[in-house]
Amino acid sequence: MEADTLGQLEEPQTIRVPDSITQIGTITKYELLNYFRAKRFYVLLIIGLAISALLTFLVAYYRPESFLNTSLTFYSQWWGGSVTFVIILSAIFFGGDSISGEFQNKTGYYLVSRPVRRSSIYVGKWVASFIASMIMLLLFLGIAVANGVYYFGAGVPYQLWQSVLLATLYMGSVLSFTFFWSSLFKTSVISVLVTVILFLFAFPLIDGLLPSLVGAEPWFVITYGAEVITAVLNTSYPVHDIQSKTPIGKGHFFTITTFTPYLWEGIAIMLAYFVVSAVLGLFIFEKREFA
Amino acid sequence: MTDSSIEAVDLTKNYGKFTALDGLNLRLEGSKCVGFLGPNGAGKTTTLKIFTDLIKPSRGSALINGLEVHGNKKKALENCSALVETPEIYPYMSAREALNLVADLKGLPKSGRKEVIEEAISEVKMEDWIDAKVGKFSKGMKQRINIASTLIGNPAVIFLDEPTTGLDPRGMAEVREIVKSLKKKDRLIFMSSHLLNEVSDVCDEVALIDHGKLLAYGTMDDVTARFTGEEGLADASFSKPVDQDTLDRYILKLDNVISAERVNGKTVRLKFNGGQAAQGEILADLVALKIGLVEFKTAFSKLEDTYMSLIQEGN
Numbered sequence A: 001m002e003a004d005t006l007g008q009l010e011e012p013q014t015i016r017v018p019d020s021i022t023q024i025g026t027i028t029k030y031e032l033l034n035y036f037r038a039k040r041f042y043v044l045l046i047i048g049l050a051i052s053a054l055l056t057f058l059v060a061y062y063r064p065e066s067f068l069n070t071s072l073t074f075y076s077q078w079w080g081g082s083v084t085f086v087i088i089l090s091a092i093f094f095g096g097d098s099i100s101g102e103f104q105n106k107t108g109y110y111l112v113s114r115p116v117r118r119s120s121i122y123v124g125k126w127v128a129s130f131i132a133s134m135i136m137l138l139l140f141l142g143i144a145v146a147n148g149v150y151y152f153g154a155g156v157p158y159q160l161w162q163s164v165l166l167a168t169l170y171m172g173s174v175l176s177f178t179f180f181w182s183s184l185f186k187t188s189v190i191s192v193l194v195t196v197i198l199f200l201f202a203f204p205l206i207d208g209l210l211p212s213l214v215g216a217e218p219w220f221v222i223t224y225g226a227e228v229i230t231a232v233l234n235t236s237y238p239v240h241d242i243q244s245k246t247p248i249g250k251g252h253f254f255t256i257t258t259f260t261p262y263l264w265e266g267i268a269i270m271l272a273y274f275v276v277s278a279v280l281g282l283f284i285f286e287k288r289e290f291a
Numbered sequence B: 001m002t003d004s005s006i007e008a009v010d011l012t013k014n015y016g017k018f019t020a021l022d023g024l025n026l027r028l029e030g031s032k033c034v035g036f037l038g039p040n041g042a043g044k045t046t047t048l049k050i051f052t053d054l055i056k057p058s059r060g061s062a063l064i065n066g067l068e069v070h071g072n073k074k075k076a077l078e079n080c081s082a083l084v085e086t087p088e089i090y091p092y093m094s095a096r097e098a099l100n101l102v103a104d105l106k107g108l109p110k111s112g113r114k115e116v117i118e119e120a121i122s123e124v125k126m127e128d129w130i131d132a133k134v135g136k137f138s139k140g141m142k143q144r145i146n147i148a149s150t151l152i153g154n155p156a157v158i159f160l161d162e163p164t165t166g167l168d169p170r171g172m173a174e175v176r177e178i179v180k181s182l183k184k185k186d187r188l189i190f191m192s193s194h195l196l197n198e199v200s201d202v203c204d205e206v207a208l209i210d211h212g213k214l215l216a217y218g219t220m221d222d223v224t225a226r227f228t229g230e231e232g233l234a235d236a237s238f239s240k241p242v243d244q245d246t247l248d249r250y251i252l253k254l255d256n257v258i259s260a261e262r263v264n265g266k267t268v269r270l271k272f273n274g275g276q277a278a279q280g281e282i283l284a285d286l287v288a289l290k291i292g293l294v295e296f297k298t299a300f301s302k303l304e305d306t307y308m309s310l311i312q313e314g315n
């Protein structure tokens, strides 16, 4: 190879490495490109469409009273009933191994040794997973609204938009949380497994057991905070705690308290998870060794 | 433009109780290619990983143009490119996209970028695969793309960690040619290798490392001389076996010859004083003896001897 074949490469260029915001954009762009070419995105798309199709069919066929009472109950049942599941699924699919995969597959070496901050890589990947998840969420919302318009006309209750905003916050928060776990573990399977276990088993269990066993409010659990997504889909916002007494003979009662987070409380829980996970996840990724 | 520099100051890396890199002090400055030579496990990758902020030093610092990499990574690596170990490239990207990603990160202007990327790709002879997905590539092909990615943005400092690993002999030769062609004014190349012939073929200077410690640094000739001292070694081969009598009566009697021993029946290894001048005279004398000399060449230098013993010790 003669030196003169290197014409373009050798051309003196005064290159300035772009600012971090631009670099975050670059990471996001290529991460999305990876998503859209991977099977995983389409698997999730099909799952989202299948859930929507099933709901469409069930409502059209059985015409359940709970759905078709008012437009608010319709959205409460349809959207409120499944959106958190869609969010958790998206977060597991897109965020579960986002960082751990970089270590396990050794792709991290391709990016990390370039003049780019590690935090930019982390944030860029988070934004990409947020966008991909939002696509799922909006698709799910679109089908829900299409059905709602079919049964109740174009007037969509304003509470739905409140719920969508809260769901968006929840999405960001859950992703931030899954990113933390994927930053903590270098093995994809483990980081995915941990988020699956937490969201599908541990958190729902705490949400259910804590109030019924000790009558305490699970204010520290993210899935509890997320209950505001469905709570706003009521004509009047539910009261914070309801005690129901069941007589168990001899004048004794078995008391069960049901909690619903205040709106501010739910938002605060989700924000807290978002911020704490982001700070810890970033900190760990900065310290991590590509050894 | 001022000369680029890279500097390791008391650079140390511990993995638990094991010291992979032990107080490395090395300053490279100017426009040249420096080979970082050492057997497997010597600490080469560890050093280059610290210079690219893939790992943090346990002690000491790694500086590029006076800037400490750890803590100022983005700025310190601004004008650098690196290939450390064999990174995997995102399998769903094409070779072109993988290089575009680097060009975006480095802020290469859009105009002329297509040409830069195509040239980098053709430099590593991957033109036919430029729009194919990296996931389909063999290890060697991926390594070529990795090398192409280090060419993007006309870097002033290039770190290469065993760039020929994973390549077939032809690929190795091609990569060495590429590295040679990268040598130019205003560029400092630091290339690790466990192959002495690779370093002596490609590099201007050599830094010898083993067990995490620097053994020597200087030009190839300097370092060779340091290990060789005054003595030279040459192998003389003959058309027929050489008997002890010929060895004692003729060959050992030649001027400057210190010792002569048979390597095999037809080859004799000569140790001699007096450098190249003496070597020339010995050759002439051997021819004059008319005992069937067919080949005469410089044997393993002491550097090679030393290096070989390092490798054997390590295994």
Ligand SMILES: Nc1ncnc2c1ncn2[C@@H]1O[C@H](COP(=O)(O)OP(=O)(O)O)[C@@H](O)[C@H]1O
Residues within 6 Å of the ligand: A291, B015, B018, B019, B020, B038, B039, B040, B041, B042, B043, B044, B045, B046, B047
């Ligand atoms: N992550 C790690 N944990 C423990 N030991 C390591 C790690 N990485 C490297 N080492 C050890 O450090 C030494 C130097 O390794 P390395 O720098 O990769 O050598 P080289 O690149 O010269 O072959 C080796 O003995 C290796 O086993």
Ligand SMILES: [Mg+2]
Residues within 6 Å of the ligand: B041, B044, B045, B046, B161, B162
């Ligand atoms: Mg190595």
